Amino acid sequence: MPSNELAENAARKENENERTAGSPRRRGLLIAAGALLACSGLVGYGMLDTDERPKPRAVPTAEVTYEVTGTGTAEISYLARSEDGTATVEKAVTLPWKKSVRAPLGKTPTVAVVLDGKGGQATCTLAIHGKHVQRATALGEYGRTTCTGASG
Structure with missing residues (x-):
């Protein structure tokens, strides 16, 4: 090469x-x-x-005071801070009973009382922003009463 x-x-x-x-x-x-x-x-x-x-906006609320006075035992349903408007239920409550909550505006604050089989007497009252709105009374076995008011 x-x-x-x-x-x-x-x-x-x-x-x-x-x-x-x-x-x-x-x-x-x-x-x-x-x-x-x-x-x-x-x-x-x-x-x-x-x-x-995105987080849902906070729902505006109003201060609501529910009160049930009387004698006996009752089931109490009331509207509280639930944004979907469902009620809170407390069973076998010995009276008297009182609860202050923040309830959403636009939902009607309501407290419903049902006495048990032993009967008794129960009076519900409802106050919104400290102002008395309604009073109602239940008597006897399984007596029922409801207090409602406008929160808006």
């Missing part, structure tokens, strides 16, 4: 060695860049697609 050919072959091998020597580094950089992009995409997706929803 002439020396020119040997020099060309040596130069060609050197170029191939340089290309293959740099190749693993390049591949590593490409893999790292791809992984970084994938992680960034997942983080971005997580930030944009959250399950958090």
Whole structure:
């Protein structure tokens, strides 16, 4: 082989060695860049697609005082701070009983009293913002009464 050919072959091998020597580094950089992009995409997706929803606004309320006086034992249902308007029920309450709560505006404050089988006498009263609104009385076995008023 002439020396020119040997020099060309040596130069060609050197170029191939340089290309293959740099190749693993390049591949590593490409893999790292791809992984970084994938992680960034997942983080971005997580930030944009959250399950958090805006919190509902607070419902305005009014101070309501329920009172049941009398004798005997009763079941008492009343409206309190439940935003969906469901009643709170207390069973086997020995009278007298009194409760002050914050009730949502727009819902009618109500206290309902049902005496037990032993009977007795129960009078409910309702006050909204400290102002007396209604009074009603129940008598006898399973006697019932209800007091309601507008809170708005």
